Amino acid sequence: MEMELWYTEKQTPNVGITCKVKETLWRCQTDYQELAVLDTFQFGRILLLDGMVQATAADEFVYHEMIVHVPMCTHPAPKTVVVVGGGDGGTVREICKYPSVEKVILVEIDAQVVEAARKFFPEIACSLDDPRVEICYADGIEYIRSLDSFCDLIIVDSTEPVGPAIGLFDTPFYQSVFKALKEDGILVAQTESPFFNAELIRNVFSRVKSVFPSSYFYLASVPTYPSGLWSFTMGSKKYDPQKPEGTFIPQNTRYYWPGIHKSSLILPRFVQELLE
C-alpha cells in the first residue's frame, strides 16, 4: 500500500478542494505570508499563499487570459499597464503579447512570490524579463496613490480580501485607481465567486460603480478556484467592453477569443440580480 499525500484547501469554512500530491517542492514563511509549491497529480504544480491556491499549471491560463484580454481588447491601444499583485507573472505574460504595450509595471509586495514563480513556474513567469516590464516591490495601495493620469489600464490581480489585500477591495483604493488612470483608462479586478462571495461582489461592484462612470462584470471558469466560477469587475472611464475597440487579437490563447469576450459579460440571472 502506497502512502497517499493529500492537500486540502478549505475554500469556505464548509467546503474544500482536496488534491493528491506528488511532492512538496517548496514551503517557506515570507515577510507577508506562507508560500508553498506542491506538485499534484491532477493540476501539476500549484502555488499556494496562506494555504489558498493562487495558480496551477493546469488552469492558470483561464484566469490570466481573462483578467488581461477582456480589458486589453476593450481599449483601442493600451500602452502603459500597472498590475497590482500578480507576482507569479501570468498576467504580465498575457499583457506582453500586445505590440501596443510600451511599459508594464508589476507592483508586488512580496519578492519571494516572484522568486518562487521564476524557479517553479517558468512557463508562467516567462515574460518577467521582457524589457518593457519593471518589477516594483511595494505596497500596491501606496504605489497607486502616488500616480496621476499615468496609465491606460490597472489590473488588480490580488489574493483574497484578507490581510494586506483587504484595502484593494475598498472605495479609497478605487478612487486612487481612478486618479492614476488616464482620461480613458480602465480598472479590472478579480472579485471572487458569485456562488460563495455574493456579499463581497455586491459591495465591490457598487463601490466601483460609485467611482467610475461605467462598471461591468464578467465571468470565467477556473476549476481550482472556489466554486469553479470566477468573477472580474471592471470600471471604465470611456470604453465599453461590450463594444471592444482593440484591433489586435491575442494569439496562442486557450480560453479567450472574441466570442468568449462577449459571452463572458452575459451573466446568469442570479448574478444579474446580485449586481442590481
Next chain:
Amino acid sequence: MEMELWYTEKQTPNVGITCKVKETLWRCQTDYQELAVLDTFQFGRILLLDGMVQATAADEFVYHEMIVHVPMCTHPAPKTVVVVGGGDGGTVREICKYPSVEKVILVEIDAQVVEAARKFFPEIACSLDDPRVEICYADGIEYIRSLDSFCDLIIVDSTEPVGPAIGLFDTPFYQSVFKALKEDGILVAQTESPFFNAELIRNVFSRVKSVFPSSYFYLASVPTYPSGLWSFTMGSKKYDPQKPEGTFIPQNTRYYWPGIHKSSLILPRFVQELLE
C-alpha cells in the same frame, strides 16, 4: 471542541470536493446503487448515488434549467418529452413550465431515487405529480429502443458513464434516440466536464455527430460537479439552438435567460479544439 463530519467525493482519482456535514438523513443500498442524502452546511441537502453528487439544494437550479431550457427553447413548441434518468424530478419540474407540453415520460431505472427525492427534496420533485407526467421504472436503453417517431425531445439526465449508465454514452443508444424522435426532434445529454473528461466528450460528440445531421455543445457552471464546469451535447434533426424558435420564455429561472442560452453555446478555445 465540536465534532466535525466531512464528506469527500473523489471526483477523479486525484481530486475531490469535501463538504462539512450537518447530518446523514438517509442511506441505503437500492437494487442498482448506493443512495445517500446528506444535509451539508454549504450546499444544503445533497443527493449522492454511489458516492457521487447528483444534486444539491444550492446549485441544482443551474443543471436542471440548462439541460431543459436550451433544447426546449430551441424547438418551436415541444409537446412530448422523454427524460432518461433524472429520478430526482428537477428536469421534469423545468419541462412542466411549458404550456406546449402535453406529455412527459420519466424513465428512471431506480424507484428508490424517486422516493428519496419526494421525501427529502420536495422543491426538486414538486412536478412529479403533474398530470402530464408519467413515471416509468425501466431501463432507459430498452425503453428508448421501443419507441418510433414518438417524441419531440429526449433528455439524457444520467449518472456518470460507469455501471448501468455506460450504454447511454454509446452509438447504438444514440441511434435508438434518433429513431425514437419525431422528424424535427432533439436529443440533449449531460456529458461531464471539459476539464476532467476530455476524452469522453470527444467520443460522445463524434458519436452524436455521426448519428444526427447537426450537433451542438454548451456549458454551464455547477459548483458541486467536477471542475465546476459542466457540458451538454445536443443532436438535432432540424432546429439550430443558435436560432431558438421557441416563443415561450421560461419564468422563475435563476440561471437561464435568452442571453445565457446563446452565450452557453460560445465555447472557450480549448473546448472548441476538443470537439474538432
